[in-house]
Amino acid sequence: MAREWIPLDAEVLSSASVVGKKERDGPFGDLFDLCDPDGRFGADTWESAESEMQRMAFQTALAKGGVRDADLGALFAGDLLNQCVGSAYGLLDFDVPYFGLYGACSTCAESLLLASCMVTHGVFSLCGAVTSSHFCSAERQYRTPLEYGSQRAPTAQWTVTGAGAFLVGKRQKRTKNDGRGAFVRITGGLPGRVIEKGVSDVGNMGAAMAPAAADTLVRFFQATGRSPEGYDLIVTGDLGFEGGTLLCDLMRAQGYSLAERYADCGRMIYHRRAQDVHGGGSGCGCSAVLLSAHLLPSLQRGELSRILFLATGAMMSPDSIKQGGDIPAVAHLLELQGPNAGETLEEKGEAAHE
Amino acid sequence: MAREWIPLDAEVLSSASVVGKKERDGPFGDLFDLCDPDGRFGADTWESAESEMQRMAFQTALAKGGVRDADLGALFAGDLLNQCVGSAYGLLDFDVPYFGLYGACSTCAESLLLASCMVTHGVFSLCGAVTSSHFCSAERQYRTPLEYGSQRAPTAQWTVTGAGAFLVGKRQKRTKNDGRGAFVRITGGLPGRVIEKGVSDVGNMGAAMAPAAADTLVRFFQATGRSPEGYDLIVTGDLGFEGGTLLCDLMRAQGYSLAERYADCGRMIYHRRAQDVHGGGSGCGCSAVLLSAHLLPSLQRGELSRILFLATGAMMSPDSIKQGGDIPAVAHLLELQGPNAGETLEEKGEAAHE
Numbered sequence: 001m002a003r004e005w006i007p008l009d010a011e012v013l014s015s016a017s018v019v020g021k022k023e024r025d026g027p028f029g030d031l032f033d034l035c036d037p038d039g040r041f042g043a044d045t046w047e048s049a050e051s052e053m054q055r056m057a058f059q060t061a062l063a064k065g066g067v068r069d070a071d072l073g074a075l076f077a078g079d080l081l082n083q084c085v086g087s088a089y090g091l092l093d094f095d096v097p098y099f100g101l102y103g104a105c106s107t108c109a110e111s112l113l114l115a116s117c118m119v120t121h122g123v124f125s126l127c128g129a130v131t132s133s134h135f136c137s138a139e140r141q142y143r144t145p146l147e148y149g150s151q152r153a154p155t156a157q158w159t160v161t162g163a164g165a166f167l168v169g170k171r172q173k174r175t176k177n178d179g180r181g182a183f184v185r186i187t188g189g190l191p192g193r194v195i196e197k198g199v200s201d202v203g204n205m206g207a208a209m210a211p212a213a214a215d216t217l218v219r220f221f222q223a224t225g226r227s228p229e230g231y232d233l234i235v236t237g238d239l240g241f242e243g244g245t246l247l248c249d250l251m252r253a254q255g256y257s258l259a260e261r262y263a264d265c266g267r268m269i270y271h272r273r274a275q276d277v278h279g280g281g282s283g284c285g286c287s288a289v290l291l292s293a294h295l296l297p298s299l300q301r302g303e304l305s306r307i308l309f310l311a312t313g314a315m316m317s318p319d320s321i322k323q324g325g326d327i328p329a330v331a332h333l334l335e336l337q338g339p340n341a342g343e344t345l346e347e348k349g350e351a352a353h354e
Numbered sequence: 355m356a357r358e359w360i361p362l363d364a365e366v367l368s369s370a371s372v373v374g375k376k377e378r379d380g381p382f383g384d385l386f387d388l389c390d391p392d393g394r395f396g397a398d399t400w401e402s403a404e405s406e407m408q409r410m411a412f413q414t415a416l417a418k419g420g421v422r423d424a425d426l427g428a429l430f431a432g433d434l435l436n437q438c439v440g441s442a443y444g445l446l447d448f449d450v451p452y453f454g455l456y457g458a459c460s461t462c463a464e465s466l467l468l469a470s471c472m473v474t475h476g477v478f479s480l481c482g483a484v485t486s487s488h489f490c491s492a493e494r495q496y497r498t499p500l501e502y503g504s505q506r507a508p509t510a511q512w513t514v515t516g517a518g519a520f521l522v523g524k525r526q527k528r529t530k531n532d533g534r535g536a537f538v539r540i541t542g543g544l545p546g547r548v549i550e551k552g553v554s555d556v557g558n559m560g561a562a563m564a565p566a567a568a569d570t571l572v573r574f575f576q577a578t579g580r581s582p583e584g585y586d587l588i589v590t591g592d593l594g595f596e597g598g599t600l601l602c603d604l605m606r607a608q609g610y611s612l613a614e615r616y617a618d619c620g621r622m623i624y625h626r627r628a629q630d631v632h633g634g635g636s637g638c639g640c641s642a643v644l645l646s647a648h649l650l651p652s653l654q655r656g657e658l659s660r661i662l663f664l665a666t667g668a669m670m671s672p673d674s675i676k677q678g679g680d681i682p683a684v685a686h687l688l689e690l691q692g693p694n695a696g697e698t699l700e701e702k703g704e705a706a707h708e
Contacts, residue, residue, distance in 0.1 A: 002427040004451070006477055045677050073356040074545055082436040083671035084456040088548055088682045097358070097545035098684055099464060100669070102438040110453060114468065121475035121593035123360055191428055193449035194442055195383040315454065323399050328442045330452055 005190050005223040008335075010116035011183035012071060013126070014065030015296055017289035018057045020135065026270045031293035032162075033060050039076040039136060039161050041234035046136035048080060053163035053285075054079070054132045055071030061128070061165040069094040072167070073124025078102050079132045079284055080159075086132050090163075096128065104313030105209075105238050106192065107131040108164060108288040109332035113189040113345030115168040116334075126168060132163035142202070142318055153203035155242045157266060157282035164288025166286050182339030184299045187335045187346065189222065193217045193277030196328040200321065202314075206243020206266070206279060208327035209312040213239060214250035216310060216331040221256060227339035228258055232304045232347060235295065236331070237287035238266035240280030265290040288310045299338035305343055309334045357546050357643030360389065360578040361700050362689075363596075364470035365537035367480070367521040368419030369650055371643035374412045374489065374515030380624045385415050385647035386516075393515050400490035401435060405641030407446030407639075408433070408456035408486045415482070415519040423448040423584035426521070427478025430465035431639055432456050433486045434513075435495060440486050444517075445507040450482065459547065459592050462518060463686035467543040468689075469522040479523060486517035487637030496556070496672055503538060507557035509596045509638035518642025536682060536693030538653045540643040542702065543688045546570045550682040554675060556668075560597020560620070560633060563666040566592060570664060570685040575610060582612050584699060586658045589649065590685070591641035591665035592620035615633035619644040641665045653692035660695055663688045 017032045020039040024032065027280040032183070034056055036042075041052040062069060073093070078101035079086035087100060103110040104271060111129035118124045130171035136146055138159035146152045171185055195215050214235050221227060239247055249259050264281035265287040291309060298304045312331040321327070337344060356605040371386045374393040378386065388410055390396075429448070432455035433440035441454060457464040465483035472478045476648040488502055492513035498504045525539055549569050553562035558594060567590050576582060582588060593601055598618040600679070605612050619641040620634035645663060652658045675681070691698060 001426055001482065002450075002478060047673060047677065048679075071356055078454075078456060080437075082673060083434075083669060085669070085671045085674045085679075088669035089674065089679060092548050092550055092682055096547065098548045098680065099468065099545060100432075100456040100458075102432060102454040104437065104454075107500065114453065117475075117477050118471065121471075121477065123357060123471050123475065191453060193450065194446050194452045196446055232676075251398070265688065293668065315437060315439070315442035317439045318438060319401060320439045320443065323401065325439075325443060328446055330454070 004219055005188060007188050008116045008186050008188040009120045009171045010168050011171045012171050012296060013183055015166045016057045016060035016064060016291035017292040018053045018163045019289055022275060023131065023160060023162055023269060028269065028290060028294050032289060046134055047085060049084040050132050050134035050137050051090030054086055054130050055093060057163040057165035058091060058128060058130050061167050063168045069096050072096045072126050072128050072199060074099055074118065075128040075130060076101055076114050077130040078105060078107040080138055084242065087304050088126035091130060103330060105282060105284050106311045106313030106330050106332050107250030107284045108291060108336050109309060112166060112168060112186065112334055113191060113332055116186045116189060116261045117148050119168055119170045127168050129164065129168060130165040131284040131288045133159050133285040135159045135161045137237050153277055155204040155279045157205060157238065157240045157279040158277040158282040160269060160281045160286040164285060166294045184296050185337045187337050187344040188336045190216060190220045192330040194328045194330050195289035196325050196326050200326045202321055204242060205282065205314040205327065206240040206312050207246055210239055210243040210246035210250060211327040212329035213247050213310055213312050213331040217251060218254050220333055226345060228256055228261060231261060231306055231308050233263055233307040234258055234261055235263045235307060235309055238282040239264050239312055240266040240282060242279050299336055302338055302340050303337060306337045311337055358573055360542055361395055362540050362542050363525045363610065364469045364522050364540040366650060367523050367537055368415050369646035370411045370414035370418060370420040370426045371646040372407045372473045372517045373643055376629060377516055377623060378513060382648050385586050386616045390647050390702040400488055401439060404440040404486050405444035406489035406599045407487040408440055409447060411519035411554045412445060412482060412484050415521050415576060416572050419450065419521045425574050426480050428453055428472065429482040429484060430455055430468050431484040432461040434458060434492055445484060458668030459636060459638050459683060460665045460684050460686050461638045462645060463665035463688050465524060466520060466540065467545060467686055470543060473522055473524040483522060484519045485642045486551060487513050487622050487639040489513045489515045491697065493636060504512045506632055507674050509558040509631040509633045511592065512631040513592045513637035514623060514640040515633045516639030516643035518639060518646045534585050538650050539691045540700055541689045541691050541698040544570060544574045546684040546686045548682045548684050550680050552680050556675055558596060559636065559668040560594040560667050561600055563683040564593055564597040564600035564604060566683035567601050567685040568606060569662055570687050571605060572608050574687055577671060580699060582610055582615060583648060585615060585660050586660050587661040588612055588615055589617045589661060589663055592616050592636040593637060593666055596633050637700060652691055656692055658692060658695050660691045663690055
């Protein structure tokens with residue numbers, strides 16, 4: 001059996017979030033760095049608007065981190081658009097080697113996991129991780145153009161208009177007075193397997209993704225010998241109201257109780273009833289902007305000490321569904337720890353059973 | 355300035371290639387592992403046929419390597435289809451953590467570069483890298499369905515129906531009699547930047563990709579202090595006849611002469627006139643199947659000693675072109691060395707200038 005759990009020694013040097021109006025109007029609206037209320041970001045098309053969001057998010061993360069693009073060894077980026085053009089065009093201005101990813105809505109965790117592997121082992125000293133989604137480009141591509149005004153199923157999720165960018169470096173041992181503060185650590189990760197359990201309803205992607213999230217979480221607890229109780233929060237990307245409940249059920253059936261410490265970015269990002277979002281938020285941007293604007297700052301301030309962050313992706317295409325395929329899904333996991341949390345679980349000797 | 359050149363210490367344990375009839379009829383036709391003359395691979399749709407090619411290629415690479423899927427730490431895979439469904443569905447049967455990539459036709463080198471980083475640094479002991487393209491699914495998605503019988507420009511390239519799979523592990527020091535033979539080494543890599551020089555003609559993607567290949571090659575020679583003369587072959591993925599000539603011109607303008615040792619998989623895979631392929635072959639599968647069936651065996655037998663392999667990708671989508679975008683491109687580079695080539699250039703002290 002190959003090793004599953006990957007110990008990492010990375011830290012998030014800076015991050016940025018860019019959103020649209022609906023996200024600005026949600027419970028975390030005040031926390032995002034940038035917002036364009038009309039969602040166009042000065043562009044002529046929704047696809048170009050999404051690219052522009054990525055450019056703005058990455059530029060803001062660079063500025064916050066006080067580094068230039070040429071200081072980065074590599075960018076890991078992806079989005080939901082055909083041929084990932086949100087990233088390819090959005091990051092064109094930057095002078096950084098580029099690894100394009102496609103993990104659907106798991107891209108935030110996939111990019112951070114690969115970037116963290118690289119900096120942990122000194123392949124690069126600094127990497128960027130960028131992802132995005134846009135409600136209008138996603139509706140046009142996956143469902144119907146906005147002008148059609150199509151109805152939504154009760155379990156359907158609302159694609160978040162948002163881009164998140166992160167700069168990741170190897171953890172530096174710092175003295176308290178070195179003026180740089182302390183950063184959130186990425187202490188480990190576990191990549192997901194592609195799981196498909198016969199769900200073909202694109203109006204209920206949470207149900208398709210919940211088994212992938214359960215598979216990754218169970219493998220994580222088995223590989224490390226840890227339990228949900230070791231974490232302040234276990235937060236998924238965009239399972240939403242339906243999928244999140246399914247995940248808790250699936251985990252309970254395997255003997256793990258998540259309930260009191262479980263959260264989902266798709267459940268958090270909007271006011272469910274007031275904003276009429278049905279099954280919750282979704283899209284690559286959903287977990288990315290909440291990680292940047294809410295979860296990382298909460299860890300930084302010590303309100304959270306140690307969390308598991310799982311971004312979940314549904315990997316079908318509109319064509320694969322029309323051709324009768326079910327929805328394959330994947331969930332990548334990261335363990336994050338605040339700067340004041342002390343030793344990692346790894347260092348405490350709660351070592352992985354490999 | 356961030357480090358560019360990545361020293362690697364990986365080896366290719368096994369590989370496999372699966373192709374269609376036109377590739378079987380080309381100059382290297384006898385060398386491919388599997389071929390389905392009607393290109394359907396038992397599937398109902400071209401997209402499912404492409405997935406089935408990936409499944410067959412990966413299964414064959416596992417069998418040749420004498421390992422099970424569960425022995426692998428991770429799979430790095432991608433293709434040209436919307437949402438990379440060729441890979442997501444094709445590799446669903448396998449019990450391996452999955453990193454989805456989108457690098458267009460650069461995916462073969464992108465996946466091998468990431469897999470090699472992981473095994474070099476012990477993140478995983480064994481990784482898979484899989485990619486594919488299919489003429490019929492690519493025509494339908496990027497251009498027109500086959501039934502339309504549309505005309506092709508003289509510079510247009512023919513998408514290869516093919517899938518390549520590779521198993522990559524950390525290099526093992528072997529005695530001559532350990533019965534496992536010796537493997538081709540991946541001794542280093544350099545990831546590409548996204549480059550866009552104003553070419554918007556999807557009937558001439560070689561021209562769009564040539565500047566990306568030149569950017570990567572020049573950065574490689576500058577970072578390492580090496581020169582084209584150090585290599586038996588410098589082989590690009592699918593620049594074709596037009597793009598390959600442009601690359602040689604671009605390199606000459608920068609003071610590097612590639613001509614006598616330059617080759618391109620898109621130029622090699624078909625009989626240009628007899629098979630009526632205009633600008634040559636293209637697609638993720640083009641460089642992947644020739645690397646597996648021809649380049650790696652030539653290195654293994656000592657006919658080639660040391661080569662540079664650059665897979666090139668054009669990262670536009672049909673929509674981005676319709677919306678007036680130009681074609682962004684990327685080229686990732688690998689340095690490969692045969693088992694009898696002795697010390698690497700790195701070990702010989704021709705160290706990188708960082």
